Amino acid sequence: MKTRKHQPSTRLLASFIRNLDYRQIPGRVLQPLGQSVADTIGCALLGSTTDFARLVAGYVGEWKSAGAATVWGTGKSASVPFAAMANSAACHAWDYDDTMMPSIIHPGSVAIPTAFAIAERSATATSGKALLTALAAGYEVGNVMGTALGEKAFASSGFYVSVPTIFVAVATAAKLMKLNEEQTVRALALAATQAAGLYSATLAKRFNSPKAVLGGIFAADLAQRGLEAPADAIEADFSGFLNTFSRAPQADAIARDLGKYSFEIFHKFYPCIRSNHPTVDNVRLMLEENPDVKPQAIRRIVSHVDQLTIDYTVKTTAGGAEGVRTPGNALVSLPYCVAAMVVDRELTLRQFTAAKVRNPTVQNLMKKIELVADPAIDKLPATQRYRCKVEIHLADGRTLRRALAGPKGDPNNRLTREEMREKFVFNASAALPAARAESLFELFEDIGRAQDIRPLLRQLRGSAGGKRSPARKKSR
Numbered sequence: 001m002k003t004r005k006h007q008p009s010t011r012l013l014a015s016f017i018r019n020l021d022y023r024q025i026p027g028r029v030l031q032p033l034g035q036s037v038a039d040t041i042g043c044a045l046l047g048s049t050t051d052f053a054r055l056v057a058g059y060v061g062e063w064k065s066a067g068a069a070t071v072w073g074t075g076k077s078a079s080v081p082f083a084a085m086a087n088s089a090a091c092h093a094w095d096y097d098d099t100m101m102p103s104i105i106h107p108g109s110v111a112i113p114t115a116f117a118i119a120e121r122s123a124t125a126t127s128g129k130a131l132l133t134a135l136a137a138g139y140e141v142g143n144v145m146g147t148a149l150g151e152k153a154f155a156s157s158g159f160y161v162s163v164p165t166i167f168v169a170v171a172t173a174a175k176l177m178k179l180n181e182e183q184t185v186r187a188l189a190l191a192a193t194q195a196a197g198l199y200s201a202t203l204a205k206r207f208n209s210p211k212a213v214l215g216g217i218f219a220a221d222l223a224q225r226g227l228e229a230p231a232d233a234i235e236a237d238f239s240g241f242l243n244t245f246s247r248a249p250q251a252d253a254i255a256r257d258l259g260k261y262s263f264e265i266f267h268k269f270y271p272c273i274r275s276n277h278p279t280v281d282n283v284r285l286m287l288e289e290n291p292d293v294k295p296q297a298i299r300r301i302v303s304h305v306d307q308l309t310i311d312y313t314v315k316t317t318a319g320g321a322e323g324v325r326t327p328g329n330a331l332v333s334l335p336y337c338v339a340a341m342v343v344d345r346e347l348t349l350r351q352f353t354a355a356k357v358r359n360p361t362v363q364n365l366m367k368k369i370e371l372v373a374d375p376a377i378d379k380l381p382a383t384q385r386y387r388c389k390v391e392i393h394l395a396d397g398r399t400l401r402r403a404l405a406g407p408k409g410d411p412n413n414r415l416t417r418e419e420m421r422e423k424f425v426f427n428a429s430a431a432l433p434a435a436r437a438e439s440l441f442e443l444f445e446d447i448g449r450a451q452d453i454r455p456l457l458r459q460l461r462g463s464a465g466g467k468r469s470p471a472r473k474k475s476r
Contacts, residue, residue: 009148009235009242009254014184016258017137017171022129025136025261030448032265032411033135035420036098038444039267040091040108041072041460042427045437047093048073048462049430052203056089056210069117073431073462080117081217087113088210094349095206095331096271096427100139100263102382103146103164104308107265109209110168111138114216118176120457126176128450136261138172143263145234148253149246151382162197162208163245169216174223183223189233190219192241201318201332264383267415269408270347272330275312276337278388279303279371281407283341286392286400295342295365297395304374304389309334314371321366327352339365386410431462 025033047053048071057071060082067077071086078086091097091109098108115134119126145164170191174184194215197208223229234241235251242249270280283301287293313334314320321335330336330352339362340351356362377387386407392400406412408419415423421441428437436459443456450456 042424046427047090084117125452141171142168173220187223189229282404
């Protein structure tokens, strides 16, 4: 039996990473990519104060590795893979970091801690342009790998979208480390053999990004040292990455899409998974238009969304309206996020505490929230899936209706500069003095002009124990 001859995707990706030049990156990509630098670091400084990030950072500290890189928001340092892993855990701790479509991944919490740790280890200067070029390589390779796995079909198949995320890390690392093409081929193969990730409404979901960072840097470092690996790890028929992980791989998408930057970057206005944002934002606008509506007057809320939103926010372990017991559950549960918005008229960090999750009014309202799959949304391109139509049925017989295409943070409804600044300063001030947070936003916003980013990294050091509990203050 003849096997199908695929294009040499592994080598094609390696060549792209090796040869990418800053001048080839479109301006429409550079702008949101630059915004993601500040946004992700702000999320990390906020996240560094959480029990989850402290657990990972404490574990890393026990290894007593060489202190080549900073663990942000703390007084600690560790070797590059371990510091980057701890920083990634902090980036994703609140699910407040960026997302990317159509690949449905969290690239910033992987690419940015990877890039900064490697730059900090480097004996020579890393310019802002070199940093952004490496990030563009990571985002683009991660996107085409997610597309090649099947995008939404893959995301609904049982594996989680963090499976391709390791390629964000390894592409970013390989570019900044200036690996040659053969080394990059091996690095991609070593990343492919470590790819993993399952989805759940628990803190285990937050573990996927730091594990991808660790594996991606391991892959680049070991490839540079000469570790053997297959040259066709991604496209091989037997035991190749795509055929192993995907029921319906689209291997040709790599050659078709690579270098076209067909992705969109989404920044978050609310600290919860992105699939919740359309309904939450729409309900917020409906309540602003109808301020007389109280929680006790609502009979039910129906949101028409795409099927993947239902899969991610209701079907998942500890998701939906019945199994929400912890803040980690609540960050994923769409019924919880909508109920909290109705009760408090906001969805900020203050809504994600153990006490708030147990609130009887919120718990009762969650049971009145229903999601219905909308085939029209499912037919749209993946970059346009964040939309909904909401009905609020009231006890007096009225029904409020509203459609929303693109909540705050979408490419067609981006956060303003002031909103990005306010989010960063609040988040960063969880671990750093407020004045330093203000100045850091300006520096990161203009990072493309930096001749050497390493001095910036020294300003990300905080005290060993963090500064305050961010959940006590409003996030916007």
